[in-house]
Amino acid sequence: MMRLPDIGRFVLRALTTARLRTALMLLAMAIGVASVVVLTSLGEGARLYVTGQFAALGSNLLIVLPGRSETTGGPPPLLGETPRDLTLEDAGALGRHHAVRYVAPLVVGSAAVSHGQREREVAVLGSTASLFAIRNLQMDRGSFLPAIDPTQALSVCVLGSKLARELFVNANPLGQWVRVGSSRFRVIGVLAEAGVSIGVDLADIVFIPVASAQALFNTSSLFRIMIEVQDRDQLPAAKKAVQETIRVRHDGEDDVTVIAQDAVLATFDRIFLTLTLAVGGIAAISLLVAGILIMNVMLVAVSQRTAEIGLLKALGAPPRQIMLLFLVESVILALIGAVLGVAAGFGSNWLLAQAYPDFPLQVPVWALAAALGVAISAGILFGIMPARRAARLDPVVALSRR
Amino acid sequence: MISGVASLARQSAMIEVQGISRVFSVGDEQVLALQDVSLSVHAGEYISIMGPSGSGKSTLLNTIGLLDRPDTGRYLLEGLDVTRMTDEEQARIRRERIGFIFQFFHLIPRLTAAENIELPLVLASIPPAERRPRVAAMLAALQLQERANHRPDQLSGGQRQRVAIARAAIIRPAVLLADEPTGNLDRAAGTEVVRIIEELHANGLTVIMVTHDPELGRRAGRRLRMQDGRIVADSDHDAAA
Numbered sequence: 001m002m003r004l005p006d007i008g009r010f011v012l013r014a015l016t017t018a019r020l021r022t023a024l025m026l027l028a029m030a031i032g033v034a035s036v037v038v039l040t041s042l043g044e045g046a047r048l049y050v051t052g053q054f055a056a057l058g059s060n061l062l063i064v065l066p067g068r069s070e071t072t073g074g075p076p077p078l079l080g081e082t083p084r085d086l087t088l089e090d091a092g093a094l095g096r097h098h099a100v101r102y103v104a105p106l107v108v109g110s111a112a113v114s115h116g117q118r119e120r121e122v123a124v125l126g127s128t129a130s131l132f133a134i135r136n137l138q139m140d141r142g143s144f145l146p147a148i149d150p151t152q153a154l155s156v157c158v159l160g161s162k163l164a165r166e167l168f169v170n171a172n173p174l175g176q177w178v179r180v181g182s183s184r185f186r187v188i189g190v191l192a193e194a195g196v197s198i199g200v201d202l203a204d205i206v207f208i209p210v211a212s213a214q215a216l217f218n219t220s221s222l223f224r225i226m227i228e229v230q231d232r233d234q235l236p237a238a239k240k241a242v243q244e245t246i247r248v249r250h251d252g253e254d255d256v257t258v259i260a261q262d263a264v265l266a267t268f269d270r271i272f273l274t275l276t277l278a279v280g281g282i283a284a285i286s287l288l289v290a291g292i293l294i295m296n297v298m299l300v301a302v303s304q305r306t307a308e309i310g311l312l313k314a315l316g317a318p319p320r321q322i323m324l325l326f327l328v329e330s331v332i333l334a335l336i337g338a339v340l341g342v343a344a345g346f347g348s349n350w351l352l353a354q355a356y357p358d359f360p361l362q363v364p365v366w367a368l369a370a371a372l373g374v375a376i377s378a379g380i381l382f383g384i385m386p387a388r389r390a391a392r393l394d395p396v397v398a399l400s401r402r
Numbered sequence: 403m404i405s406g407v408a409s410l411a412r413q414s415a416m417i418e419v420q421g422i423s424r425v426f427s428v429g430d431e432q433v434l435a436l437q438d439v440s441l442s443v444h445a446g447e448y449i450s451i452m453g454p455s456g457s458g459k460s461t462l463l464n465t466i467g468l469l470d471r472p473d474t475g476r477y478l479l480e481g482l483d484v485t486r487m488t489d490e491e492q493a494r495i496r497r498e499r500i501g502f503i504f505q506f507f508h509l510i511p512r513l514t515a516a517e518n519i520e521l522p523l524v525l526a527s528i529p530p531a532e533r534r535p536r537v538a539a540m541l542a543a544l545q546l547q548e549r550a551n552h553r554p555d556q557l558s559g560g561q562r563q564r565v566a567i568a569r570a571a572i573i574r575p576a577v578l579l580a581d582e583p584t585g586n587l588d589r590a591a592g593t594e595v596v597r598i599i600e601e602l603h604a605n606g607l608t609v610i611m612v613t614h615d616p617e618l619g620r621r622a623g624r625r626l627r628m629q630d631g632r633i634v635a636d637s638d639h640d641a642a643a
Contacts (some may be wrong), residue, residue: 006524017512245446309509314469315522316497318490394470399504 001321011329018301022333025290025297029337029378030344032287037345038352039283040128040367043276048360060232061134062239062260064094064225064246068257082248085221088150088210093245099238102228104131105150107213109169111181113206115167123205124180126213134228137202138275140164142174142189145209153392157185164190164201180206181216189234235260235353280367284374290337291378298330298386302393309390310398319391326387334379338372414481416608417443417466424461429470432594433628435461436472437631445576448603449610450622458631459612461582466610467500467579468492480576486610490627497526501570503599505582507562509554509569515561516541516550519568533575540568544598560591571607578613584618596621 002010015022022208088105095103107126112119129147131137137144144158157180164173164187173187191202214220229238239258246256302309312322349361424436435458443449464470465477468484477485484495507633509518519540523533541547544564554562565582569576580599584592596618603609613619627635 002524003527003529010524011511062490167616170535206561308510309506309507311510312525313493314467314496314502315525316493316510317525318493320490321493321525396464399469399508 001324002317007325007328010109010325011332014301014305014329015332021301021355023288023296025294025333026337026340028290028293029287029334029375030341032283033338033341034348035286036280036367036371036374037285037342037363039362040276040280041345041349041361042352043272043279043358044364044367045361047269047272048278048362050272051265056245059233060229062227062229062242063259063261064227065243065257065259066221066224068255084253084255085222086225086246086256087222088214090246090249091150091222091225093249096227097238097241097245099234099241100227101230102130102134102226104128104134104226105131105210105222105227106131106224107210107217107219108223109213110215111216112162113167113178114179115173115176115178118167120163122160122168124213124216125207126203126210126216127207128210130228130370131207131226134226134339138192140190140192141172142187144189145207146188148209148329150209151211152209153215154209155185155212156188156209158189158191158207159187160191160201160203160205161193162201163206178206180208183212183216228340235262241349244368269339276367277366278371284370287371287374287378290375291334291382294330294333294379295382295385297324297333298383299389301329302326302386302390303392305395306398309393310395313393313395314399323387323391326390327383330383330386331376331379334375334383340374342368342372413443414446415478416480417441418478419462419466420478421486421629422465422477424458424465424470424472436465438475439631439633441626441633443532443608443610444576445546445608446606447610448600448607448623449626450619450624451610451612451626451628451636452614452616452619453628457628459628461631463579463581463612465608466547466577467502468496497522498573501573501575501578503563503566503578503580503583505568505585507554507559507566507586509562511554514551514553515565517545517555518554518565519572522569530553536572536579540572544568558591559587560594563591563595564598565585567595567602571602575607577608577610580609582613583611584613584615586612592618601618 064086066084077078086105091103091105104127109126110121110126111124112121113124114120127145128150129145132144141163144160145156146154146201148154157178159167159173159178167173168176169179173190176187177184178187179185185208190203193203210222227238227242229235239260242258243254243256247254250256309322312325346363349363351358353361419439419441421438421440422436423434423438425435426435437458439458439462451462453459461470465472468479472485475485476483478497479495482495484492487495494617510521516537520533520537523536526531541550544567546561546564546568549557549561549565554565557565563586567583578599583599584595587595599609599611600621609622611618611622619625625635625637626633
């Protein structure tokens with residue numbers, strides 16, 4: 001067998017002699033690899049962008065709901081057993097945990113809200129001042145619910161922007177009184193227009209203190225408790241602590257469900273990963289096309305160099321040696337093409353980053369590895385057939401041609 | 403190992419072809435290229451093979467050079483039965499013991515004269531430090547030093563065939579096989595090529611040459627004539643008879 005440097009020199013000589021063929025091959029391979037790099041980094045960028053937006057909304061959020069929503073495989077619940085209600089006392093107990101930054105109890109109902117002749121049926125949310133921080137709310141004017149003892153009722157309310165416009169048109173609602181159900185509340189603030197929080201239209205809503213809401217709807221239970229944890233890393237620990245605290249308070253019953261906002265995030269994460277994979281897969285088809293092009297070009301090279309192959313055989317090159325020479329040629333083509341493609345892909349990303357500085361473009365490492373891997377595999381796979389053809393040439397026939 | 407066997411075999415014939423036949427299928431027809439051919443060649447002989455086109459002389463040469471396998475018969479090269487060898491083993495024999503010269507030179511166009519001459523050493527994985535002096539010596543012996551870095555398309559026909567001879571001789575083969583070495587050259591260049599081949603023979607190299615040229619054929623010490631796949635005349639036997 002030839003020495004490795006000799007193989008390298010022989011192959012490079014062949015590639016640099018057939019310049020146009022080599023250049024076209026490299027172009028095809030480079031386009032394939034570059035498209036994988038650019039498209040997957042767009043997908044990855046979209047994923048990072050969306051999850052980033054979610055994280056800004058508060059990814060270190062826990063939501064406590066009464067009742068267990070998941071089956072644990074235990075015996076069916078005894079007749080008449082109902083989950084215990086969540087109470088304001090429960091919420092207070094949760095707030096004492098060191099990992100917890102804010103706790104906001106939530107009571108939800110629906111009531112008629114009226115001012116003068118105007119009346120609308122809207123969602124009524126009873127909560128505390130902490131909700132403002134937890135949900136990243138923004139005020140248009142006035143202020144949010146005051147930080148008072150949660151058990152204390154107070155006749156103040158905060159209106160969503162759309163509700164405020166419909167009840168007061170262009171007048172200033174601050175300091176005015178509205179009727180919510182059977183009680184009267186003084187307007188102390190109006191939410192900003194932009195306040196869109198997941199799942200709830202914050203424009204068409206009225207906030208009142210949680211104790212007032214309980215009185216209004218004549219209930220002592222809570223709809224849910226929102227918890228913001230100090231740090232995202234503490235989420236699992238906090239989740240455990242919450243369940244433990246509630247179990248102790250509920251006579252050893254695991255009768256609440258704790259959801260992390262993380263779960264929602266993970267879903268989006270998965271969706272975008274799938275999207276990236278799909279887009280990357282489509283781009284990988286161009287790699288396949290480039291591979292077939294390698295095969296075509298190598299077949300042409302074999303038939304063009306028939307006499308040379310015959311000569312190599314006459315000089316004592318065994319079939320394996322000839323196969324290796326042609327295989328190395330196609331792999332080197334694929335490899336150089338792939339490297340150029342990666343460079344072109346990163347170049348395009350740089351240009352995109354100049355045009356859209358806000359969009360986080362990032363080349364996923366797996367995509368880079370996959371693109372290079374597929375390119376080199378294509379070089380080997382599609383190089384085998386032409387190389388075998390070369391190795392099997394009959395030297396007498398090959399040499400009889402001029 | 404081979405040289406050891408070779409010294410043992412030197413007493414007997416270096417090339418021992420025993421009753422070989424070769425059949426080609428051309429369409430539906432079977433063409434008998436070689437019919438029961440036997441031939442003994444001793445080390446140091448200078449043999450010419452003549453005969454009309456299609457008489458089987460190139461097939462015989464290709465068989466001796468291990469480029470073609472006979473359908474029947476036995477072929478011993480330096481005492482080794484090469485007909486029973488695998489392709490890989492035959493390739494090694496060609497690499498180490500056989501030198502070829504072709505009518506159309508068959509130089510690799512992208513390589514320089516020196517690189518073409520070096521090619522058999524590269525294929526035999528001889529280290530570059532050892533290759534360089536051997537190539538230089540070969541270039542000097544054939545007065546090709548000034549042409550060392552020229553590519554084949556920058557050389558005359560005679561120069562190309564000299565490069566090809568250097569390439570065949572550089573491995574110090576047991577036998578030099580030449581298929582119409584002057585067939586594509588003018589008279590002056592042809593004469594020069596023959597002079598070089600005969601000089602190699604004078605230094606002990608066994609030469610077997612296929613040619614159409616009667617004048618060239620007559621120069622050989624032993625002359626074979628082929629017709630319809632058989633050796634019909636052998637000057638050795640004629641002399642003995």
